[in-house]
Amino acid sequence: MNACSTAPTLSTETDKQIDRVIEEYKDEPSPLLEILNEVQHIFGYLSDDMLIAISEKLSIPTSQVYGVATFYSLLSTRPKGKHIIRVCESAPCHVMGSESVLRAVKDELGIDLGETTPDGLFTLESTSCLGICSVGPAMMVNDRVFGNLTREKVRLILRRYAKDKEASVS
Amino acid sequence: MNSYLRSQKRVVLRNCGQIDPNSIEEYISSGGYRALKRALLEMEPAAVVQTVKDSGLRGRGGAGFPTGLKWEFAAKAEGDPKFVICNADEGEPGTFKDRLILEGDPHCVIEGMVIAAYAVGASKGYLYIRGEYGQSYETITNALKQARSAGFLGNDIAGSGFGFDIVVRSGAGAYVCGEETALMESIEGKRGESRVKPPYPTDKGLWGYPTVINNVETLANIPPIIENGADWFRQIGTPTSPGTKVFTLTGDVMNRGLVEVPMGTTLRTLVFDVGGGIPRGRKFKMAQTGGSSGGCLPASLLDIPLDFDSLREVDSSLGSGALLIVDDSHCIVDVVKSFMHFFEHESCGKCTPCREGTYRLARLVEKIEDEEATLADLDVLSRLCRVMERSCLCGLGQAAPKPVLTTLKYFKEEYLVHLRDQAASKGA
Ligand SMILES: Cc1cc2nc3c(=O)[nH]c(=O)nc-3n(C[C@H](O)[C@H](O)[C@H](O)COP(=O)(O)O)c2cc1C
Ligand code: SF4
Numbered sequence: 001m002n003a004c005s006t007a008p009t010l011s012t013e014t015d016k017q018i019d020r021v022i023e024e025y026k027d028e029p030s031p032l033l034e035i036l037n038e039v040q041h042i043f044g045y046l047s048d049d050m051l052i053a054i055s056e057k058l059s060i061p062t063s064q065v066y067g068v069a070t071f072y073s074l075l076s077t078r079p080k081g082k083h084i085i086r087v088c089e090s091a092p093c094h095v096m097g098s099e100s101v102l103r104a105v106k107d108e109l110g111i112d113l114g115e116t117t118p119d120g121l122f123t124l125e126s127t128s129c130l131g132i133c134s135v136g137p138a139m140m141v142n143d144r145v146f147g148n149l150t151r152e153k154v155r156l157i158l159r160r161y162a163k164d165k166e167a168s169v170s
Numbered sequence: 171m172n173s174y175l176r177s178q179k180r181v182v183l184r185n186c187g188q189i190d191p192n193s194i195e196e197y198i199s200s201g202g203y204r205a206l207k208r209a210l211l212e213m214e215p216a217a218v219v220q221t222v223k224d225s226g227l228r229g230r231g232g233a234g235f236p237t238g239l240k241w242e243f244a245a246k247a248e249g250d251p252k253f254v255i256c257n258a259d260e261g262e263p264g265t266f267k268d269r270l271i272l273e274g275d276p277h278c279v280i281e282g283m284v285i286a287a288y289a290v291g292a293s294k295g296y297l298y299i300r301g302e303y304g305q306s307y308e309t310i311t312n313a314l315k316q317a318r319s320a321g322f323l324g325n326d327i328a329g330s331g332f333g334f335d336i337v338v339r340s341g342a343g344a345y346v347c348g349e350e351t352a353l354m355e356s357i358e359g360k361r362g363e364s365r366v367k368p369p370y371p372t373d374k375g376l377w378g379y380p381t382v383i384n385n386v387e388t389l390a391n392i393p394p395i396i397e398n399g400a401d402w403f404r405q406i407g408t409p410t411s412p413g414t415k416v417f418t419l420t421g422d423v424m425n426r427g428l429v430e431v432p433m434g435t436t437l438r439t440l441v442f443d444v445g446g447g448i449p450r451g452r453k454f455k456m457a458q459t460g461g462s463s464g465g466c467l468p469a470s471l472l473d474i475p476l477d478f479d480s481l482r483e484v485d486s487s488l489g490s491g492a493l494l495i496v497d498d499s500h501c502i503v504d505v506v507k508s509f510m511h512f513f514e515h516e517s518c519g520k521c522t523p524c525r526e527g528t529y530r531l532a533r534l535v536e537k538i539e540d541e542e543a544t545l546a547d548l549d550v551l552s553r554l555c556r557v558m559e560r561s562c563l564c565g566l567g568q569a570a571p572k573p574v575l576t577t578l579k580y581f582k583e584e585y586l587v588h589l590r591d592q593a594a595s596k597g598a
Binding site: 029032034036037060064073074075092130 | 260261262263264265266269301302303304337339340341342343344345356357358359360361362377418420421422426427428458462494496500505508509511512515516518
């Protein structure tokens with residue numbers, strides 16, 4: 001990323017949308033994290049150009065904007081698949097067998113943690129506790145929670161999402 | 171009544187599941203916002219602080235700091251404006267009480283925040299909610315709107331002349347942001363890295379102004395305390411840990427989920443009566459109290475009362491109220507490895523003992539599990555733990571070694587059988 005860049009190559013539409021988000025938070029002191037959350041919500045991820053634009057509009061050094069964007073695990077500076085799978089890896093799910101759930105997802109999709117399938121359909125991530133330990137082992141697909149998982153159940157769920165290519169993006 | 175219900179006492183969860191969380195009318199008709207009116211219309215701020223001090227309420231977010239004392243520090247601190255923050259970042263693995271309180275009874279948390287603000291003279295509040303908690307975000311946002319139109323937030327609350335409002339902020343996936351100073355950094359739009367303390371938040375908190383930060387469950391205790399008085403509260407629980415505690419039972423236990431019991435209830439009662447015991451005919455092996463950074467207790471300590479001080483005596487902590495039960499089908503080293511991966515991932519990286527230490531802890535425990543370690547490695551492991559406890563900047567790094575140290579103390583034989591040269595370990 002080039003901090004000196006002054007003319008990010010964002011489409012006017014994207015630029016306008018970012019302006020609208022910033023406008024929404026104009027009365028809040030230091031709303032950077034809120035703005036990043038919101039912009040990612042709209043575009044799915046935060047590109048370098050978006051980060052540069054945000055830094056210029058807020059007059060915050062690009063390094064600081066980038067530092068924040070890469071600190072938080074829910075923020076992503078890379079595009080992700082259409083469906084994001086988050087397997088809970090915390091101790092309560094670990095005890096209930098999350099390792100075999102994770103293996104089942106990897107086997108089914110042929111990707112490792114942090115990777116996206118070549119067709120751009122799935123991204124696999126791990127997550128810390130989702131707060132649904134009473135139905136562990138658990139995972140999330142987009143905003144939906146699935147609990148009491150077994151290898152078989154994982155396979156069924158993923159195949160359903162794979163078939164449903166038109167399913168709405170989270 | 172079955173034993174699951176008999177041992178429980180509902181103070182914090184009194185409304186959860188009983189009223190519609192989206193209806194302020196139902197909250198009010200069950201007695202809601204009465205405490206707020208009493209505090210704001212009939213009590214001086216100092217009297218509110220005194221009542222909370224007298225109640226002996228201690229923070230439910232982990233550290234167990236006396237809430238009334240914290241409020242008194244903030245009330246006396248110089249600075250304007252002052253802030254109240256509700257810590258709803260709840261990232262502790264195995265904890266989901268704050269989410270269920272927020273989703274089940276959002277108004278009681280709002281009411282607690284307004285009373286806190288009045289007591290310390292704060293004009294603005296932040297409710298910092300974990301990024302993953304989408305449902306809670308919506309419930310609380312809706313509740314705030316209702317409270318505002320009912321006159322319980324905004325200027326001149328309930329005709330008292332006191333003004334206060336609350337903004338919701340969403341986290342973005344960082345466990346360390348539950349630490350109070352890291353949380354403030356995050357609200358300020360920065361990386362969530364813990365600050366050096368002192369100064370404490372009650373002196374220099376959000377943007378450098380005096381700030382009270384309390385956990386969701388702590389704040390949910392405030393309305394009943396104001397309403398029923400400090401003496402009533404002190405009748406519940408133990409002398410040094412009055413009140414109830416909400417626990418989340420997880421792992422190898424029949425009834426997994428949320429329970430509220432008086433402080434000082436024993437681990438055995440929680441696991442075997444409330445929790446219904448261990449499933450599949452297996453035996454209890456260990457319980458980790460307080461979340462990832464809590465101590466791991468063996469069966470011989472099942473009769474320990476669960477309160478702040480009793481647990482500290484056995485090198486564990488009450489923490490957030492997470493209780494992870496592990497049966498005898500699991501290897502302790504494997505469970506500890508999972509904790510260490512968590513800390514390695516969540517260390518914010520600001521200080522070296524934690525950034526490097528959590529990495530080394532994870533590698534050492536993996537080495538032990540892979541049967542490649544020696545007795546000398548065990549020695550390095552416990553020395554590293556001691557260094558981290560003493561030198562890490564914040565609670566994350568300081569407490570990360572706790573599960574290692576307590577399992578080394580109570581389950582040493584499980585480490586020894588993994589060593590490369592078992593003969594050497596037998597001689598030791
Ligand atoms: C690594 C770490 C994570 C924490 N996470 C939380 C949390 O998720 N929720 C919380 O209320 N307190 C958490 N705390 C404790 C807070 O720093 C602080 O003590 C608490 O919010 C104070 O509120 P209380 O006095 O009402 O407990 C955490 C502390 C540490 C060191
Ligand atoms: S102890 Fe760990 S989490 Fe805390 S400041 Fe140091 S590196 Fe960050």
